Amino acid sequence: MRTHKIVFTLLFACITVFAAIAQKNKTLVPFKKGNMWGFTDTGKNFVIEPQYQDAHFFSEGLAAVNLNGKWGYINSAGATVIPFEYDAVDDFFEKTACVLKDRLCGYINPKGKPIAPFAYDEAGRMKNGLAYVRIRYYYGFVNAKGKEVVPLRYNAVEEFNGAVACVEKQGRWRVLDKNGKVLGDTVYESYVSFSEGFAAVKKNGKYGYINSKGKQVVYAEYDFAGPFSQGLACVGIDTLGQRLYGFINSAGKRVIDFQFGNAKPFSEGLAPVMLSGQWGFINTKGEVVIPCKYREVWSFSEGLARVNNGIVFGFINQKADTIVDFKYTYAIDYKNGVASFRNADNKWGAVDKSGREVITPQYENVLDYSTGNYAKAFRRGIFLGYVDTKGNQFYTE
Secondary structure (H helix, E strand, C coil): CHHHHHHHHHHHHHHHHHHHHHHHHCCCEEEEECCEEEEECCCCCEEEEEEECEECCCECCEEEEEECCEEEEECCCCCEEEEEEECEECCCECCEEEEEECCEEEEECCCCCEEEEEEECEECCCECCEEEEEECCEEEEEECCCCEEEEEEECEECCCECCEEEEEECCEEEEEECCCCEEEEEEECEEEEEECCEEEEEECCEEEEEECCCCEEEEEEECEEEEEECCEEEEEEEECCEEEEEEEECCCCEEEEEEECEECCCECCEEEEEECCEEEEECCCCCEEEEEEECEECCCECCEEEEECCCCEEEECCCCCEEEEEEECEECCCECCEEEEECCCCCEEEEECCCCEEEEEEECCCCCCCCCCEEEEEECCEEEEEEECCCCEEEEC
């Protein structure tokens, strides 16, 4: 009998642990019921009852919620983990969150303990162990312990991309490492953000490229320079009163000759290019594989490309087959299996990759699924709540 009791106790304990793990791993979605927010599972069953004035998605196990005008954080069981004492908050990333209190920004850890003083007029999200901060007109960086590792002396900064960041002081850009050391001895007039380990920089009116150590690896000789994508970068030169575009590799070697009236980065093996005022696509050998016959085209995303025929928008595949009919006044690229479109009545909906409208046009805003399966939806200027990629509405009006 005692053995049975022990077995039952252990079994009950295991069930409890597994239930807790399942709850922790369950996707919880902010759900707006009337004017109050709670959380449901993906089937729209309430897990945390509506009781908040606002709510964010869970990030790193915690969700920011607003109660009586102040922000705090809860866990997936609905328990308050960080008290409601902040005027504005960001989600947790890299175990830190930027919060606003008494008009000043600071950082806290998942237990609510401050890790940086509330001293900043502006503060960014922690990325690669560092976040930008600003006091009055000057920017610098703090690390995850709240230490200012890059002094606040720059007029503008970009987030760290890996181990380096570009910063601007008195109209000139430099490259820093994570210790605030200036890499290289050259300053630049402007730059294009790092991509695939390289950044385009402007010197004496011409563009070249530097690597992540701040070393110039492509001589500054171009009148235009785009980001590297799939090992190639689009560059342009001005000649005989017009600009022609081609592509180079990371060694600076010309791979595709300057012959296009315009061009965009490679994606999924193809790049949009313009010839004689019309757009089509080339492959990495420079061969035109989709004829230049469209008013404009955009890079391929999830196997389909957005194109404009001069009147309306549709989508084609890499064989130039029309997958989504040309009937929309505007559209954005596919993300997470759907593309948002606008119809002739100026209403937004979404279409899947078969061309089926999974969300009927009814909203006033672009349905942006670039960060996940849920998009914000607005009507008559009011934030209704979230809509998933299948059209399920996580709100009641």
